[in-house]
Amino acid sequence: MTDARTNSRPIRIGNGAGFWGDSLDAPFDLARDGRLDVLTLEYLAELTLAILSHLRSKNPNAGYVTDFPPLFDRLAPILADQAGLKIVTNAGGLNTAACAAVCGRIAVNGGADDLPIGVVTGDDVLDRVASWRGDGVSLDHMETGESIDRVADRLVCANVYLGARPIAEALGKGARLALTGRVADASLTLGPVVDRFGWGWDDWNRLAGASVAGHLVECGAQATGGLWEGWSDMPDPAGVGYPVAEVSVDGSTLLTKVEGTGGLVSRSTVTEQLLYEIGDPSCYRTPDVDVDFTTIDLEELGADRVRISGASGRKPSDFLKLAAVYRDGWTATGMLAVVGRDAERKARFAANLALERVNRAGFMHEQILIECIGAGDVVPGVFRPEKPAEEVLLRVTVRDPSRVAVERFCRELAPLITSGPPGIAGYATGRPTARPAFGYWPALVPRELVDFHVEVRPSRDWAGGEDHHVD
Amino acid sequence: MSTEPSVVRLGDLAHTRSGDKGDGSNIGVVARNPQAFELLRDHLTPEVVADYLRGLGVGAVQRFELPNLLAFNFVVEHALGGGASRSLRLDSQGKALGTALLELKLKTGAESTTMSQELVKTETDGPVAVVTLARPEKRNALSRSLLARLRDELDRIETATHVRAVVLTGEGKAFCSGMDLKEAAADDSTEAENAGVAAMREFADLIRRLHTLPQPVIAAVNGDALAGGAGLMTACDVAVAAERARIGYPEVLRGLAPVVVMHDLWSIVGSRRARQLLLSGEPITAEEALRWGLVNRITPDDGCLAAAVELGKRYAHGAPRAQATIKQLLDGIADGSADLRGAAAVSAAMRGSEEALEGMRAFLEKRPPRWTT
Numbered sequence: 001m002t003d004a005r006t007n008s009r010p011i012r013i014g015n016g017a018g019f020w021g022d023s024l025d026a027p028f029d030l031a032r033d034g035r036l037d038v039l040t041l042e043y044l045a046e047l048t049l050a051i052l053s054h055l056r057s058k059n060p061n062a063g064y065v066t067d068f069p070p071l072f073d074r075l076a077p078i079l080a081d082q083a084g085l086k087i088v089t090n091a092g093g094l095n096t097a098a099c100a101a102v103c104g105r106i107a108v109n110g111g112a113d114d115l116p117i118g119v120v121t122g123d124d125v126l127d128r129v130a131s132w133r134g135d136g137v138s139l140d141h142m143e144t145g146e147s148i149d150r151v152a153d154r155l156v157c158a159n160v161y162l163g164a165r166p167i168a169e170a171l172g173k174g175a176r177l178a179l180t181g182r183v184a185d186a187s188l189t190l191g192p193v194v195d196r197f198g199w200g201w202d203d204w205n206r207l208a209g210a211s212v213a214g215h216l217v218e219c220g221a222q223a224t225g226g227l228w229e230g231w232s233d234m235p236d237p238a239g240v241g242y243p244v245a246e247v248s249v250d251g252s253t254l255l256t257k258v259e260g261t262g263g264l265v266s267r268s269t270v271t272e273q274l275l276y277e278i279g280d281p282s283c284y285r286t287p288d289v290d291v292d293f294t295t296i297d298l299e300e301l302g303a304d305r306v307r308i309s310g311a312s313g314r315k316p317s318d319f320l321k322l323a324a325v326y327r328d329g330w331t332a333t334g335m336l337a338v339v340g341r342d343a344e345r346k347a348r349f350a351a352n353l354a355l356e357r358v359n360r361a362g363f364m365h366e367q368i369l370i371e372c373i374g375a376g377d378v379v380p381g382v383f384r385p386e387k388p389a390e391e392v393l394l395r396v397t398v399r400d401p402s403r404v405a406v407e408r409f410c411r412e413l414a415p416l417i418t419s420g421p422p423g424i425a426g427y428a429t430g431r432p433t434a435r436p437a438f439g440y441w442p443a444l445v446p447r448e449l450v451d452f453h454v455e456v457r458p459s460r461d462w463a464g465g466e467d468h469h470v471d
Numbered sequence: 472m473s474t475e476p477s478v479v480r481l482g483d484l485a486h487t488r489s490g491d492k493g494d495g496s497n498i499g500v501v502a503r504n505p506q507a508f509e510l511l512r513d514h515l516t517p518e519v520v521a522d523y524l525r526g527l528g529v530g531a532v533q534r535f536e537l538p539n540l541l542a543f544n545f546v547v548e549h550a551l552g553g554g555a556s557r558s559l560r561l562d563s564q565g566k567a568l569g570t571a572l573l574e575l576k577l578k579t580g581a582e583s584t585t586m587s588q589e590l591v592k593t594e595t596d597g598p599v600a601v602v603t604l605a606r607p608e609k610r611n612a613l614s615r616s617l618l619a620r621l622r623d624e625l626d627r628i629e630t631a632t633h634v635r636a637v638v639l640t641g642e643g644k645a646f647c648s649g650m651d652l653k654e655a656a657a658d659d660s661t662e663a664e665n666a667g668v669a670a671m672r673e674f675a676d677l678i679r680r681l682h683t684l685p686q687p688v689i690a691a692v693n694g695d696a697l698a699g700g701a702g703l704m705t706a707c708d709v710a711v712a713a714e715r716a717r718i719g720y721p722e723v724l725r726g727l728a729p730v731v732v733m734h735d736l737w738s739i740v741g742s743r744r745a746r747q748l749l750l751s752g753e754p755i756t757a758e759e760a761l762r763w764g765l766v767n768r769i770t771p772d773d774g775c776l777a778a779a780v781e782l783g784k785r786y787a788h789g790a791p792r793a794q795a796t797i798k799q800l801l802d803g804i805a806d807g808s809a810d811l812r813g814a815a816a817v818s819a820a821m822r823g824s825e826e827a828l829e830g831m832r833a834f835l836e837k838r839p840p841r842w843t844t
Contacts, residue, residue, distance in 0.1 A: 142493075143494060143495070229486035229487075230669075233668055233669075272487075272499060274499075275488055275497070275499025275500075275501070275540075276488050277490035277492060278497060278499070278544060279544075279546050280535055280544075281535050293537060294535075294536070294537050294539065296537075296540065297539055298539075310539070333559075367559060368559075369559035371560070377561075378561060378562050378567050379562065379568060379571040381526015381527050381528070382523065382526045382527055383571040383574065439557055440493070440554060
């Protein structure tokens with residue numbers, strides 16, 4: 001490749017968020033201290049888009065990750081200071097244009113009215129599902145094989161996982177902030193890498209290497225000491241540093257973190273995270289490449305420096321993954337503490353009292369779960385304490401199509417304080433509230449049916465208004 | 472005498488991480504070393520994992536190998552009660568499954584060829600369990616896997632109510648030469664350093680386990696007990712030593728200190744003698760140890776184990792819960808944190824216990840008491 005932008009220096013990518021709700025300061029610290037080329041922020045878990053769709057149904061300008069604009073406000077001065085720094089994030093959620101409008105205004109207000117902001121769209125295919133079904137495209141559930149017909153009229157969002165191409169394209173067009181909706185988590189990293197090195201989209205082994213880097217950093221601190229078995233022995237866990245991947249032109253990666261931060265990057269933390277939420281390790285599927293993890297080699301190069309090399313890649317399938325979510329009634333969860341001898345028995349007794357009262361009031365629930373946390377119900381049937389628990393947290397959850405039935409349940413927990421068995425505490429936590437429940441519908445869509453769109457414009461253009469829609 | 476099968480806790484061989492895959496979950500299992508990987512390849516089968524998780528109502532379990540990483544990936548169907556969206560469970564994402572799996576007790580069987588040896592052997596003789604450190608070629612040095620095996624044996628013995636006394640001894644000429652320094656000094660990587668820290672923690676847990684075990688523990692010191700090995704015998708309730716045995720804490724000679732068992736030693740032999748042992752690092756003879764009260768009895772070299780087992784059988788006449796309580800109280804006194812009013816209250820409560828009543832009846836009826844276990 002002869003593109004003037006490409007060079008062979010390793011690209012330093014730090015990921016400052018593994019989900020919506022992750023550390024407030026980690027992205028800021030990473031951007032300020034990390035000597036980064038790119039800061040990535042991953043916000044969208046499977047059901048996050050369902051929550052966003054609920055918000056957008058109340059306000060057409062909502063639907064993006066609302067944590068991001070205030071963070072961007074803090075990051076904007078750093079972008080001004082570090083001319084080489086770029087931000088790539090899926091904070092756009094279901095309304096990337098609205099997110100760009102808000103960020104554009106923040107940039108303009110901070111004096112940067114020509115900051116190039118890129119918007120990636122095309123992942124939201126909700127309004128195409130009907131015509132696809134009409135055309136005979138099968139959107140059967142990936143795990144159960146069930147036809148989508150049962151839930152088709154209740155879909156609240158349907159998004160295809162886009163890959164790294166639109167991100168690379170946005171950066172190639174000069175974007176300093178690239179906003180996307182649903183993209184594969186690893187693609188947030190692969191996009192900037194391909195932009196840097198100019199690899200071909202069939203350079204399977206190198207695409208695989210950078211995708212492994214993306215997989216390792218996508219959950220933030222899980223690669224740097226979070227969830228690690230040595231939790232009690234690592235340096236400064238409160239100041240855990242978020243991961244930084246230095247991807248080389250050969251596709252290998254040096255995984256590290258910012259000097260002086262807490263936590264640990266070691267063969268042990270990296271191996272645990274490599275295995276996180278994978279299926280067949282010889283075929284980790286992304287929209288960009290199928291990755292073989294079994295050929296990976298790890299090498300500790302020093303404190304907090306692990307080299308990952310040897311990943312191999314193959315052409316991915318002709319399908320992209322669709323993550324659809326359908327509305328599935330209402331749900332509520334209530335909790336009470338129960339102490340003393342027979343705590344577990346009393347807790348179950350109390351829960352059944354409340355549910356019996358719901359029944360006598362004329363309501364039933366489609367799904368009910370009673371858990372005694374402390375008596376082995378976190379991993380039920382597998383892991384019980386050796387002695388009877390003398391203190392348990394009773395957790396009762398119901399789900400039902402009827403909001404009224406669920407709300408009735410919400411009213412029956414508190415009375416247990418005066419009409420249940422002795423030793424119950426915790427009414428002060430308040431009455432549970434009925435929340436909308438959702439179901440997840442993963443399916444496959446032929447790749448050729450999905451188009452993406454990339455638009456890069458200066459911040460002052462985006463600041464114009466939230467009603468601007470690009471797709 | 473009967474030989475019990477070898478059982479290893481998965482967490483002693485591997486660490487894990489789990490998460491959700493729709494309604495399924497995956498559990499990554501990372502072996503601690505190549506030997507553990509081989510052992511797991513043979514014994515941590517998908518069937519074993521499925522059986523352990525059966526209570527969750529799981530479906531098929533698939534196992535994938537990543538030999539380069541010394542790891543396996545288990546993909547478990549229907550592990551989450553409907554998956555991230557449909558499940559009502561608190562842990563709808565299977566985050567706790569990996570940690571729960573660590574408590575799986577792997578039956579590796581004595582016939583296992585992948586472990587070069589058994590490390591710890593348990594035999595029973597009547598009410599006495601004889602636990603033997605079985606690494607004679609390494610003078611029974613305490614490797615991490617040996618520590619883990621030993622703690623597992625003691626865990627099992629705690630709940631085995633037919634076992635009324637435990638004899639701890641070593642195979643071959645030594646009782647125990649202490650922590651496996653070769654293993655600890657394998658290299659200077661972070662990994663090795665962490666392993667060293669973990670090994671010390673496991674040693675401390677083991678000493679604590681000896682303190683809290685309800686049954687009396689008798690050290691049969693068949694030969695030299697040095698460093699961690701001396702610590703082990705010191706932490707036992709009583710000790711019988713062969714004439715040839717030497718007991719010493721050479722840690723100071725290597726710039727170390729036997730921190731975990733220092734307090735036990737001091738409470739048995741007193742300050743001057745503890746200082747002599749700890750500050751000089753020089754061992755004392757069994758005879759000296761007897762004078763100091765560090766061992767209770769000396770036997771001919773080939774009679775040590777038999778004497779200890781015989782002693783154990785005599786201890787089995789005592790009331791089990793009373794013995795457990797006595798151990799607990801002595802432990803409290805040795806801690807220097809004994810609450811004497813608390814002890815008096817326990818004593819008063821014990822007078823009304825079933826065992827005290829049976830003891831009194833037996834005394835009046837001039838018959839041996841019948842302890843229930």
